[in-house]
Amino acid sequence: MREYDYVVVGAGSAGCVLAARLSEDPAVRVAVVESGGRDRRPEIRIPAAFPKLFKTSYDWNFSTAEQHGLGGRELYWPRGHVVGGCSSVNAMMWVRGHRDDYDAWGDAAGDAWSYDGIEPYFRRAERWTGGGEGRSVYGTR
Ligand SMILES: Cc1cc2nc3c(=O)[nH]c(=O)nc-3n(C[C@H](O)[C@H](O)[C@H](O)COP(=O)(O)OP(=O)(O)OC[C@H]3O[C@@H](n4cnc5c(N)ncnc54)[C@H](O)[C@@H]3O)c2cc1C
Structure with missing residues (x-):
């Protein structure tokens, strides 16, 4: 074993x-x-094609509990059931988030959680191919 x-x-x-x-x-x-299978479907690598994977074997096909604010309706709640998980069924959009939100974390939990503390980790996750230094419009005051 x-x-x-x-x-x-x-x-x-x-x-x-x-x-x-x-x-x-x-x-x-x-x-x-x-629990899910291999990430072989072409729709996994085509950003606009991800809804084609909904309610297939690549999706856990969850529903929410009844939502009181929505007249008791349950909502369809896609989650990836495949290698890559939700990143294999997602829209491939990348948003760093607003500086002020992270700075509020920094105020509560220390500078490491502020925007300036977290920005190096954003950069590490990114492959920047545009001009400039890849600074987010939200990342500058
Ligand atoms: C339709 C959709 C579109 C999205 N679009 C974007 C986007 O454009 N940009 C963005 O940043 N985020 C997007 N997201 C959100 C993002 O993809 C998720 O927040 C992120 O992938 C979640 O990662 P995770 O590791 O927490 O969970 P997951 O990636 O869901 O990983 C959990 C994994 O665990 C497996 N698993 C669960 N239970 C078991 C078990 N008992 N045994 C074995 N395996 C199990 C699942 O099958 C799954 O593979 C989207 C999400 C969805 C559903």
Whole structure:
């Protein structure tokens, strides 16, 4: 029987990053367990095609509880059931968020959570191909 140092349950956005980072150390054995199948459908890589995956085997096909504010209706709530999780069924939009929101975190939790504290991590996640330095219009005062 194989033994692992870490078992990551769910190969979604967070699970895949976590497993990739943990397995950078060749001495560490990592298993990733995913309930859904492989991410082979072309619609997974075409941004505007993601609704084609709704209510297929790539979707958990959840519904919300009855919503009192919506006359008791239940809403369809897509969630990715596939390697990549919701990042395989999402719209591929990238938004850093507004500086003021992060600065409010910084006020409450310390400078590391302020916009200036978090911006290096945004940059690390981005591949910037435009001009300038990739500064968000919301990232400057
Ligand atoms: C339709 C849609 C459009 C979106 N558009 C955007 C967008 O354009 N830009 C953006 O930034 N965000 C978007 N999002 C949000 C973003 O994709 C999610 O917030 C993010 O992917 C969630 O990551 P996660 O790791 O928390 O969960 P997930 O990526 O959902 O990962 C969870 C994984 O765990 C698996 N799993 C669950 N239970 C089990 C189990 N018991 N055993 C094994 N595996 C299990 C699931 O199958 C899934 O693969 C969108 C989301 C949806 C649904």
